[in-house]
Structures are given as C-alpha cells and as structure tokens.
Amino acid sequence: MTAVAPLGSGRDELEELVTPEQVAEVVGRIRSCVEGVIEGKSDVVKTALAVLLAEGHLLIEDVPGVGKTMLAKALARAVDCTVNRIQFTPDLLPSDITGVSVYDQERREFEFKPGAVFANIVVGDEINRASPKTQSALLECMEEQHVTVDGRTWMLERPFMVVATQNPVEMDGTYALPEAQLDRFMARVSMGYPSADAELEMLDVHGRTSPLDALTPVATVDEVRALVAAVRTVHVSAEVKRYVVDLVTATRTSPELRLGASPRATLHLVRASRAWAALDHRDYVIPDDVQALAATVLTHRLVPTAEALMARRTADRILADLVGRVAVSPGARR
Known part of the structure; x- marks a missing residue:
C-alpha cells in the first residue's frame, strides 16, 4: 500500500498523494473490519464510513437488540483514535459531557477537567434518555467543533464524530430529540433485522465470544485526517x-x-x-x-x-x- 500523507502535509501535497484508489483502499480495510462484527449490513456500514469522511455525525435509530451500539463501537475501534462512550440517562448533567472547571486549592486557580466529548469519536448510547438541557450540551460541539465553558473556548480534536443511538419505540423515560439537534446529524440510519443467513452466522460468531474483543485498529487517525482532506477535493x-x-x-x-x-x-x-x-x-x-x-x-x-x-x-x-x-x-x- 502507498502511504497516505499525514495531516501535517500541505493541502497541495495531500491532493497529489491521496488518490481515489488510496481512499478506497484504506476505507476498505475499515469496512471489512466493521463488517466482520456487523453481518449483512454493508449499506449501513458504508453510510457510516461516508459520514466519517464527510466530517458529519451519525444517528442510528432502531428497535432494541439489532446492533446499534455494536456498530458504533466497531467503527470506533477500527480506527486508532481516542474514543469516549456516554451512556445517556435522565440524571446525566451537561458538565458530564462538556467538562467542568475545578478550583485547585494548591495553585489557587481553576483547572478545566475535560468532559466525555473530548475525543475523536464519541459514542452516545440512547441519546434520547437524557434531558433536553443535557442534550443541548452537544449542540455547540457538533456544529462548531469546540466547547465553551465558563467563558473559555476549547477546540476539539479532528476528526470529531458523534455516533448516537436511540430506540424509537420506547416512551417511558425518554425525551424526543428537538429539531435543532436532529438537524446537526448529517445522516440517520436504521439497522433493521438481519436476514436469516446473517442471523445464523451471527449465532456462530457471537455465540462463543464477542467479536469486538478481537477487533484491532486497521487505520490510524492521521490516515483518516488525510482521507477527510482528500474527500473535500472531490x-x-x-x-x-x-x-x-x-x-x-x-x-x-x-x-x-x-x-x-x-x-x-x-x-x-x-x-x-x-x-x-x-x-x-x-x-x-x-x-x-x-x-x-x-x-x-x-x-x-x-x-x-x-x-x-x-x-x-x-x-x-x-x-x-x-x-x-x-x-x-x-x-x-x-
């Protein structure tokens, strides 16, 4: 494989070195890795990868037990980057997501403690279980890729992607996502039930151990950054x-x-x-x-x-x- 230029290269160099064939080769590795965990859902996996390369955010909405969280975690593990998982609950606070300033008595100054949103890929499980106030903590970072806490703005590392899941059929303890937040998700996908053959294969693969345990990164964060830059030139x-x-x-x-x-x-x-x-x-x-x-x-x-x-x-x-x-x-x- 021809090495993909790191992010530190100039834009002209990136355009010259990262060809469509290289994009397809690196993404092919990631796609094969994810599809080894998610059987029979190649279109959904392709959409998730397109959203990643387009610097967007993905909402996975479907009934319980069809692999929403598994897809989000598999995508996060396939790339060697920082990953944080947020389990959204009614008692989750906005500061748990964005971070909080804590007073250091020894130095007599406030120190910022980053929240869970400070990662390349943020997996938000059952996002509609958090209160509207907590959900709104994601608005700034999803659109502008930075967080403002106590009057100071902190930039998020690129690439930055939120992969959120929600169950559309549950009513108790859930809050509908407002239109302003839905609009910040580039794409929404539904997993759907697997075919009979895929479900039989799932029994063999998932019946003994979780395939996530053996999943290792197949692409670096620098490769993903270079691919994102190349996609902008299409x-x-x-x-x-x-x-x-x-x-x-x-x-x-x-x-x-x-x-x-x-x-x-x-x-x-x-x-x-x-x-x-x-x-x-x-x-x-x-x-x-x-x-x-x-x-x-x-x-x-x-x-x-x-x-x-x-x-x-x-x-x-x-x-x-x-x-x-x-x-x-x-x-x-x-």
Missing part, C-alpha cells in the same frame, strides 16, 4: 449543485411538509455525496450519489403536516415522491 459540478438545491427547495415548498430541509441539510447532502463518490473510486459527484443519500440525509429533518400523517404519508414516502419528480439536468450526469 469535484461537484454546477449542475449537481443545482440539483441538490432544487431537491432541498422542493421539501420546503411541498404542501405535505410542515418543515422542510434547512440550508445545513444542503451542505450535508453535498459533503456526504463527495464521500460517497470517493467510496466508489470516483473524484467527482454524480446525481446517483445524491439520490442514494437523499433519504438518509434529509428524512429526519422533515416534519409532515397533520393532514399528511392522517393520510399515512410518512416523511420517507413524501421525499421519495419528490426525488422522483425533481428533474436532473442532462449535464449533471456527465
């Missing part, structure tokens, strides 16, 4: 950008949606499409990339009207119809 033509804007605008004007996608969603869709193209060995984005990610990136930001819900029109179905109606410029496919 070309997005003016026609593809127009298609993304037209698609997002359609969600804002749809009579079936009370809340459409935000400008942040537009940015997230373009960034995720760049990463998706890089995973497919391309240095340019095509409309197929946008369409493949539209539901994952946009659906959790959309709020259907009461009339649409009464007609059993979910956000997924509404968005699928919009994707089918929004025209793609012929030049966007070149």
